[in-house]
Amino acid sequence: MNDNIDAETKIIDELIYNINKKKYDKNDRLPSENDLADIYKVPRIVVRKAYERLQEMGYIYSKWGKGRFLKHKHELIDLVLSGDKSFSEKMIKKGYDFLSKNVCFKRIKYNRKIFTELNADAGDKIYKVARLRIIDHIPMALHVSYVSSTTFPNIENFGDKITSMFEYYRNNGYSEFMSSKSILSVSFPTEGEREILKCRSLIPLLILETNSCDAKTKKILEYTKILYRSDHFKYIIK
The missing domain is CATH 3.40.1410.10 (Chorismate lyase-like)
Incomplete structure (x- = not known):
């Protein structure tokens, strides 16, 4: 259980790092759950929870059947x-x-x-x-x-x-x-x-x-x- 939580946190941290480093532009599609599950050697549910957390934090949005995408960052x-x-x-x-x-x-x-x-x-x-x-x-x-x-x-x-x-x-x-x-x-x-x-x-x-x-x-x-x-x-x- 703790290993999954640690993996979820790591995925979130690295995705935020890549977003802040401008690896993705607004509306770019992020890696699929399967791709990240393979990269991090974790069950898909762990990746899904990481993506759900990022969406709650306002970084990304999802399209049914199409994946997750980087949300436009409005000017503060x-x-x-x-x-x-x-x-x-x-x-x-x-x-x-x-x-x-x-x-x-x-x-x-x-x-x-x-x-x-x-x-x-x-x-x-x-x-x-x-x-x-x-x-x-x-x-x-x-x-x-x-x-x-x-x-x-x-x-x-x-x-x-x-x-x-x-x-x-x-x-x-x-x-x-x-x-x-x-x-x-x-x-x-x-x-x-x-x-x-x-x-x-x-x-x-x-x-x-x-x-x-x-x-x-x-x-x-x-x-x-x-x-x-x-x-x-x-x-x-x-």
């Missing part, structure tokens, strides 16, 4: 991880076909971490506002913001219409923004995240936890958790 989007400009503004400025869609607005139950991040009391009303970011018709990021009705008394009336938090803040008298801290981590998507972001299970997500403050008063406006698909962005940290 440069993304500056900063808290002074909105994601919408960054993407529109770059000229992308961009859509921000409000996918969730609701009041949340008490959550110690979120309430602490917002400096909120246990009895405060905290709302979740989630926006799906769609670029060139592909869902690429999910922004989830938490805001207090103490700071924004009209959030109950406008929350389900918000597609840009920064625009909402400007409409409520705040014009300059900053982040006081940011935490980066990497995770594989859950079933729900795969469904909304239309990605496979082995596409890692970059998770950015941060806040947005009014640059003048340092008042915390929101606590945010953002999920970025790693197969569509490269990140610039300033």
Whole structure:
């Protein structure tokens, strides 16, 4: 069993190495399961699992009865991880076909971490506002913001219409923004995240936890958790 796992890993590693070395062009047909089984002296099922893993990772695609082919590698989007400009503004400025869609607005139950991040009391009303970011018709990021009705008394009336938090803040008298801290981590998507972001299970997500403050008063406006698909962005940290 372990020998098969080791062989599967070796096949994956060597195929990725050859792909990165440009041995194959986009849409090139990769070696058949039989050919690789002969080369590595393993059962076909081992090669099949290796190919299935590569497909989950976004390297290849398959055609029924024809084999596996190298997937076209799209150009990654440069993304500056900063808290002074909105994601919408960054993407529109770059000229992308961009859509921000409000996918969730609701009041949340008490959550110690979120309430602490917002400096909120246990009895405060905290709302979740989630926006799906769609670029060139592909869902690429999910922004989830938490805001207090103490700071924004009209959030109950406008929350389900918000597609840009920064625009909402400007409409409520705040014009300059900053982040006081940011935490980066990497995770594989859950079933729900795969469904909304239309990605496979082995596409890692970059998770950015941060806040947005009014640059003048340092008042915390929101606590945010953002999920970025790693197969569509490269990140610039300033």
